Amino acid sequence: MNNPIKVGVLGARGRMGSEAVRAVGEAPDTELVAAINREDPLTGLVDGGAQVAVDLTHPDAVLDNIRFCVEHGIHVVVGTSGLGTPELDRVRGWLADRPEVGVLVAPNFAIGAVLSMRFAELAAKFFESVEIVELHHPKKADAPSGTAARTAQVVAQARAAAGLGAVPDATTKELDGARGADVDGVRVHSVRMTGLVAHQEVLFGTEGETLTIRHDSYDRRSFMPGVLLSIREVGSRPGLTVGLDALLGI
Ligand SMILES: NC(=O)C1=CN([C@@H]2O[C@H](COP(=O)(O)OP(=O)(O)OC[C@H]3O[C@@H](n4cnc5c(N)ncnc54)[C@H](OP(=O)(O)O)[C@@H]3O)[C@@H](O)[C@H]2O)C=CC1
Numbered sequence: 001m002n003n004p005i006k007v008g009v010l011g012a013r014g015r016m017g018s019e020a021v022r023a024v025g026e027a028p029d030t031e032l033v034a035a036i037n038r039e040d041p042l043t044g045l046v047d048g049g050a051q052v053a054v055d056l057t058h059p060d061a062v063l064d065n066i067r068f069c070v071e072h073g074i075h076v077v078v079g080t081s082g083l084g085t086p087e088l089d090r091v092r093g094w095l096a097d098r099p100e101v102g103v104l105v106a107p108n109f110a111i112g113a114v115l116s117m118r119f120a121e122l123a124a125k126f127f128e129s130v131e132i133v134e135l136h137h138p139k140k141a142d143a144p145s146g147t148a149a150r151t152a153q154v155v156a157q158a159r160a161a162a163g164l165g166a167v168p169d170a171t172t173k174e175l176d177g178a179r180g181a182d183v184d185g186v187r188v189h190s191v192r193m194t195g196l197v198a199h200q201e202v203l204f205g206t207e208g209e210t211l212t213i214r215h216d217s218y219d220r221r222s223f224m225p226g227v228l229l230s231i232r233e234v235g236s237r238p239g240l241t242v243g244l245d246a247l248l249g250i
């Protein structure tokens with residue numbers, strides 16, 4: 001067997017980070033060499049000889065972490081949400097100086113969630129109306145979720161490619177927020193509720209029918225196969241990859 005991949009986890013004591021620490025420790029082909037928390041210097045990754053870092057921190061911290069890793073030749077798997085087009089462009093800029101490094105940004109590691117985004121992309125051109133409802137635990141910092149933002153983006157691109165216009169909506173008078181956030185012309189509604197983990201519905205409608213694509217993560221273990229797959233693959237995918245689609249062959 002090859003030597004195990006040396007992995008550092010950033011945000012190690014968090015809800016996701018602690019699961020990732022466990023998953024990396026249990027997998028036969030990965031070895032945890034650094035568990036970095038907010039107060040720890042990032043140089044712990046270098047000291048531990050990390051080949052891959054997994055970022056599960058906070059939208060405010062993630063960019064600095066990626067930059068450090070790229071500059072130090074460490075591949076990065078990014079689970080942290082909050083990276084939009086301007087942030088991804090900055091990552092591409094850093095990678096231009098280190099073309100051998102891979103950065104894999106995963107809006108969602110759950111296989112079912114990746115599939116549901118793809119299904120939504122496929123369905124988009126057949127329906128006049130679309131809205132997204134994402135539902136999460138109340139400790140989540142960002143809204144809408146990274147998954148919902150990505151779903152809205154791919155649905156909007158598919159609609160545009162099919163020549164569909166704006167989603168019909170006659171609203172002229174509304175209470176602020178009543179129609180949700182507008183992400184590339186797709187309305188996204190964010191629910192925060194005790195008892196939930198991570199859930200999403202993409203609702204499509206056209207004359208006489210609707211289609212709902214729903215995904216539920218009931219446990220953060222649902223994300224770990226995707227985390228491990230990303231760790232295994234990122235080193236052989238230099239540059240920036242967004243989403244797990246290519247890794248899953250979809
Ligand atoms: N892609 C995916 O499939 C998934 C992505 N996520 C995303 O992962 C991220 C983490 O989620 P979750 O584990 O629930 O969050 P938590 O708040 O439980 O964990 C975040 C961890 O990061 C640390 N942290 C926070 N701010 C900083 C900072 N400025 N510098 C360094 N470390 C920091 C926290 O430290 P401290 O303990 O001191 O607060 C904490 O340990 C979120 O962006 C979330 O959206 C979550 C689930 C799945």
Ligand SMILES: O=C(O)C1=N[C@H](C(=O)O)C[C@H](O)C1
Nearest residue numbers: 081107108140145146147198
């Ligand atoms: O904060 C979370 O919990 C999650 N964050 C990611 C997101 O913003 O989409 C992925 C998943 O929804 C869980």
